[in-house]
Amino acid sequence: MIGGFRIGRILGIPIYLHPTWFLVFFLVTLALSGQLQLQSPELDGSLRYTLAGITSVLFFGSILLHELGHSVLAIRHRVAVRSITLFVFGGVALMERDPDDARAEFEIAIAGPIVSALLALVFLVALRGVESGSAGHFVASWLFRINLFVALFNLLPGFPLDGGRVLRAFLWARSGDARRATRISAGVGQLLAYGFIAVGALQALEPSFLGGGRADGLWLAFIGWFLLSAASSALRQTELDASMEGLFxxxxxxxxxxxxxxxxxxxxxxxxxxxxxxxxxxxxxxxxxxxxxxxxxxxxxxxxxxxxxxxxxxxxxxxxxxxxxxxxxxxxxxxxxxxxxxxxxxxxxxxxxxxxxxxxxxxxxxxxxxxxxx
Ligand SMILES: [Zn+2]
Missing domain, CATH: 3.10.580.10 (CBS-domain)
Structure with a gap:
């Protein structure tokens, strides 16, 4: 996941918007505007879209801060961050290499969810400052919930999710065997991914299953597919590393x-x-x-x-x-x-x-x- 449109540089790290990001930005803004219409019917169209757009920007700004959280800790542990890219499934900070030890792995991994949890807290505090039932209340409450969701979802213990990296760090610290730790956490990641795909497909076919819509099911299945390919490529990389062991x-x-x-x-x-x-x-x-x-x-x-x-x-x-x-x-x-x-x-x-x-x-x-x- 490299490339796309470069929008700037933070802490020396180039920030990119992947072409798929524009689609998801559009869809999120559209969905938010629909919800705002239900919530505050008195708002006129242009104000509603502006507010939805601002909320979207704040959401993707939150994702960027999550990735910067990982990046700050990576840099502190001397792992160079080559880029941060926002794309259809969120954000990704591309690191030059794996960290040297389990402690560094743990700190880099947990920094992202901590940032998201702190952002959730910020929007929770903001929520108290706005009148309940107002459009501002809706925006703050949505940003609170979405950041909390991002923190919790990323803590699921399957590699390459942050929680999977935490699991990997924990196993690595206990056994001293980084490769085995990757195999196990990526294995859990594959299981989780298959679970998402199965539940997502079920939901898409039978919307009453979880009470959401067909689109939610498709979305979950897509996320599962993405996680599956990432977990599988992590496993392949581990095998490749193993085959290079002792070769000079x-x-x-x-x-x-x-x-x-x-x-x-x-x-x-x-x-x-x-x-x-x-x-x-x-x-x-x-x-x-x-x-x-x-x-x-x-x-x-x-x-x-x-x-x-x-x-x-x-x-x-x-x-x-x-x-x-x-x-x-x-x-x-x-x-x-x-x-x-x-x-x-x-x-x-x-x-x-x-x-x-x-x-x-x-x-x-x-x-x-x-x-x-x-
Ligand atoms: Zn993360």
Whole structure:
């Protein structure tokens, strides 16, 4: 869940609105305006929509504060937060990695529901300041209930909900085994998700079941489906981590496929190396390494310029290269390839490039390992 429209930056974290958010903002505003009409029929249309819109903004502002709650604690525990995105099912703060220990996991997870509970309290206090039966009363009471609901719903103990992370932190602290803790809490998350889907489907087919409408049932089933996919991908990630255990760069390192002079034309690289199945080469000048050139660097260049452009101009310069040591864990290499969008990482030993780990060799090795494990 990354991307969408960037609306600003708080605490250095870019805030995004996902395209699906606009739909849910519209639906929430519409539903609120309908309820306001029942509650205060004397309000005229434009005032009603304005009030509903403001209430919606306050609601999504509350969700944003919930995510910022997680983020503040994450930053305090040295886990970088890459983005916060509001989307159809609420909000998500994208963390760069898992926290280092169970205590950090617990604090980061519980911060969100605490913020929502505090917001509920704020709107409860505000409720006392407005006349009962008024439109302001309706707004404050709705915001009180929705924030309380957000706090309680997120405390359900299935990963990836906050409560699932709290459960994971608790199991992790008790057994010291983070992976097993993830497996159990994601398992509970899957069960919860199946429960939501079943109850939601029942409600959608038979609205008298819970006393709500068919739409509520569909909504619950959708949330269940979303949670199911998130819990399942957390489980897959755990298996992937397990398959990378004990693997280091030196285990997967392949020799440098080719070296090419920086003054050679790009066409030569394309002709002599790419044709022979080499996807990258080290670029040297006077026996010194100056960079690395890949097939995609060449593809970005207009073929008409291949004969006249020296390789050095399209290559990644030495000082910008992402490199690793032979004892770098494979997990870190995979993460770096994903975040920096590179397909190979040169391995440096004693100041010299001795080889590289490529994305293909990594995927191949992990695939082989997961087959052996089965
Ligand atoms: Zn949360």
């Amino acid at each position: 760069a030196r285990d997967l390192q392949a020799p440098v496929p080719a070296r090419i002079a920086g003054t050679d034309p790009v066409a030569r690289f394309a002709r002599e190396l790419v044709m022979r199945g080499r996807r990258w080469a080290l670029v040297e000048e006077a026996g010194r390494l100056v960079g690395l050139v890949t097939l995609s660097d060449v593809q970005r260049l207009d073929p008409d310029a291949w004969e006249t452009t020296p390789v050095r101009e399209v290559a990644t310069p030495r000082e910008e290269l992402l490199t690793a040591a032979p004892d770098t864990p494979i997990r870190e290499l995979l993460l770096a390839m994903g975040t920096r969008d590179v397909n190979q990482i040169p391995i440096i030993f004693n100041g010299e490039i001795v080889g590289a780990v490529t994305r293909e060799s990594l995927v191949h090795a992990l695939d082989l390992r997961s087959r052996q494990a089965r």
